[in-house]
Amino acid sequence: MNPTTTIHAANGPAKPSSGGAYSGAFWERLWRTSGIQFVGFFLVTSLIYGYPPGVGAPTDALAAFYNGDRTRILIASALFSLNLLNLLWFAAALRTTLAEAGQEGWGAAATASSAVLGGLSLLSIAMGAALSYSLARSGNPALMAGLNDLAWALGVLISFPRAMLVMSGVFGLWRAGWISNTAFAVGVVAVVLEVMGGTTWLSGAWAPDGVYARFVAPGVLLIWAVGVSRVLLTRSPAARAGW
Numbered sequence: 001m002n003p004t005t006t007i008h009a010a011n012g013p014a015k016p017s018s019g020g021a022y023s024g025a026f027w028e029r030l031w032r033t034s035g036i037q038f039v040g041f042f043l044v045t046s047l048i049y050g051y052p053p054g055v056g057a058p059t060d061a062l063a064a065f066y067n068g069d070r071t072r073i074l075i076a077s078a079l080f081s082l083n084l085l086n087l088l089w090f091a092a093a094l095r096t097t098l099a100e101a102g103q104e105g106w107g108a109a110a111t112a113s114s115a116v117l118g119g120l121s122l123l124s125i126a127m128g129a130a131l132s133y134s135l136a137r138s139g140n141p142a143l144m145a146g147l148n149d150l151a152w153a154l155g156v157l158i159s160f161p162r163a164m165l166v167m168s169g170v171f172g173l174w175r176a177g178w179i180s181n182t183a184f185a186v187g188v189v190a191v192v193l194e195v196m197g198g199t200t201w202l203s204g205a206w207a208p209d210g211v212y213a214r215f216v217a218p219g220v221l222l223i224w225a226v227g228v229s230r231v232l233l234t235r236s237p238a239a240r241a242g243w
Contacts, residue, residue, distance in 0.1 A: 032097075034090035035229035039222045041083040049076035052128065054209035055149050059141040062148055066131040077129040084118045090225065091165065097232055098172040106172030113164035120161065124154045152208040159197030159217050166221065167191045169228045178231055193220050 050069060053061045066073065091114030098107035127147045135144055170187030173179045179187070197217030205211040 031089040031093040032232040034086040035225035038086035039225050045076050045079040055152050062144045070132045073132040077125050080125045088118055101176035103172040103176050106168045109168035113161045116161040120158050124151050127151045156200050156208045156213055159194050162221050163191050163194035166194055166224045190220050
């Protein structure tokens with residue numbers, strides 16, 4: 001038997017080095033930037049996707065958007081789905097950072113809320129992709145209208161896990177002593193604004209396809225992601241084997 005093999009067998013499986021260019025600290029710092037990447041990709045992909053027809057839109061408008069802009073919508077759907085990975089990695093980095101600071105509960109809340117937010121977002125993306133891929137040409141206006149309205153309804157309900165994600169970062173970082181009382185107060189306002197996004201069931205600006213649900217509530221998440229990214233990037237990643 002090769003002596004080198006015998007030594008490796010006696011010492012157990014080889015472990016990756018904790019130092020070097022691809023250490024755990026490297027990966028943790030990389031994923032801390034995922035929040036900023038999420039914001040950038042979200043803005044670009046939203047411009048590519050365009051503005052879908054609102055709730056109760058006529059069949060002609062639905063067909064013109066989902067069938068007429070089919071290629072653009074499918075490309076944007078793929079990019080939206082890919083960008084969800086940035087959000088989930090960012091939540092994972094937030095979770096490990098909070099655990100390091102002794103705030104495991106808030107870190108677990110970030111993990112749970114980001115998972116629900118990602119799942120609901122992926123479902124909404126899938127509806128738009130399905131409409132564009134084949135349903136807009138199926139000649140079934142009732143199904144088209146129903147899925148389009150359901151996608152808008154999901155956009156409202158997503159506000160609740162989004163609020164929980166924002167809350168986990170705000171309260172966790174504040175309890176850890178990493179943000180000021182002023183920043184905490186601003187964060188609490190952000191949480192309230194996100195919760196209010198789940199009440200947009202009226203008309204006009206407060207409709208599921210209105211200004212608040214479409215722009216304000218998602219915008220709060222984007223601003224929060226940038227703010228938390230700045231806080232995380234000022235902290236040195238811990239030297240551990242968690243990544």
